Amino acid sequence: MVAVLRIRGFALPEGEPVDLYADGDRWTSDPVAGAELVAEGWILPGLVDAHTHPGAETPGQPLDVAVLREDLRAHLDSGVTLIRAPGLAGDPPEWFGQADESPRAVHAGPWIAQHGQFMEGWGRRPELTDLPAVAAEQAARTGWAKVVIDWRPDDDVVPVGVLREAVTRVHAVGGRLAVHSQHAAGGMAAVEAGVDSVEHGMGLNPDLLPRMAEQGIALTPTLSVITASLAAITADPERARSSWYVPGASAHARLTAAAVEAGVTVLAGTDSRPHGGIAHEIRALVAAGVSPHEALAAASWTARSYLGLPGLVDGAPADAVVFDVDPRTDLSQLDKPRAVIVRGKAIR
Ligand SMILES: [Zn+2]
Known part of the structure; x- marks a missing residue:
């Protein structure tokens, strides 16, 4: 017989005392006789990596199930109990997001992009007239579609009218639309069209932020990977002078x-290999001036709620990550979770 797992401590975001038992895949505060206390400390409802593409070693490669397994294991080890994959190298296997070796997962299937843009070998390239239908069909399948709406600086952005139609059709099937944008014009089109989430958002006009807040358009800044790319470019002054990337990336933390x-x-x-780097993203957010509380929210309870899962309450899915010390006062805690629990099972 498997012992019922129990955790105790202070639950974020509020920090209230909790004593929780995993009744299968549900938390309950009703004591269960003989339950095994696996960890005590500061408890989050699991970390969330809301932008990751597990399953391919290098851009353009097909989905590799062995790589996918390793990547998901790395997420779990880092305390991530839920991922969103806005674009995958292929349709994932049945067990993705469900088996013991996988965090919970939502995904947008293969990326949708324009001809001549995005990574060679990845994604589907419908004609613009078909794009809204292709996005809706994808969203009907998995709840999300992801469209790469801009790419290089001189590439055409997906027109606002097409994007708007895609939003309408995706919403009509109960799905949500995420878009990749790394230029001001793309960011403008995304906000005009009322997409659900802007991925990267580099070069986005900050004047659009109040409107995004009002319309509930999320931003996944993937700040650590953009900051790292910027550092690599600026290490070479010659390259830095001519790179379109520098202005947007330099403004991205702000x-x-x-x-x-x-x-x-x-x-x-995180948007990057190696997988399991959510702590880097949280630190990048804090380095940008976001409070540790808000940075953790972005990587935990806020992201979970955005993706439809409740926090550490009775009846919630039994996920948690436990730290010895409040991670808001000591970010180094993120590197050494005391326990990671997914679907009522301790995986670490
Ligand atoms: Zn990405």
């Missing part, structure tokens, strides 16, 4: 902090 300030739903996402 933009991210301003988005939090404006009340935009900001989601933590």
Whole structure:
């Protein structure tokens, strides 16, 4: 017989005392005789990586199930109990997001992009006239569609009218639309069209932030990967001078902090290999001036709520990550979770 697992401590975001028992995949505060106390400390309802593409070693490669397993294991080890994959190298296997070796997962299937844009070998490339239908069909399947609406600086942005139609059709099937944008024009089109989430958002005009907050458009800044790319470019002054990337990337930390300030739903996402790097993203948010509380919210309870899961309450899915010390006062805690629990099972 499997012992019922119990955790005790202070639950974020409020920090109230909790004593929880995993009744299968549900938390309950009703004591269960013989339950096994697996950890005590500061408890989050699991970390969330809201922008990750597990399952391919390098851009353009097909989905590799062995790589996918390793990537998901790395997420779990880092305390991530829920991921959103806004774009995958292929349709994932049945067990994705469900088996013991996988965090919970929502995904948008393969990316949707324009001809001549995005990573060679990845994604589907419908004609613009078909794009709304293709997005809706994807969202009907998995709840999300992801459209790469801009790419290089001189590439055409998906027109606002097409995007608006995609939003309408995706919403009509109960789905949500995420868009990749790394230029001002793309960010403008995304907000005009009323998409559900802007991924990266580099170069986004900060004047649009209040409108995003009002319309509930989330921003996943993928700040750590953009900051790392910027550092690599600026290490070579010659390259830095001619790179379109530098202005947007240089402003990105400021933009991210301003988005939090404006009340935009900001989601933590790593967008990079190696997987399991959510702690880097949380630290990047804090380095940008976001409070540790808000940075953790972006990587935990706010992201979970945005993706439809409640926090540490009776009846909630039995996920948690437990730290010895309040991670808001000591970010180094993020590197050493005391326990990670997914679906009522301790995986670490
Ligand atoms: Zn991405």
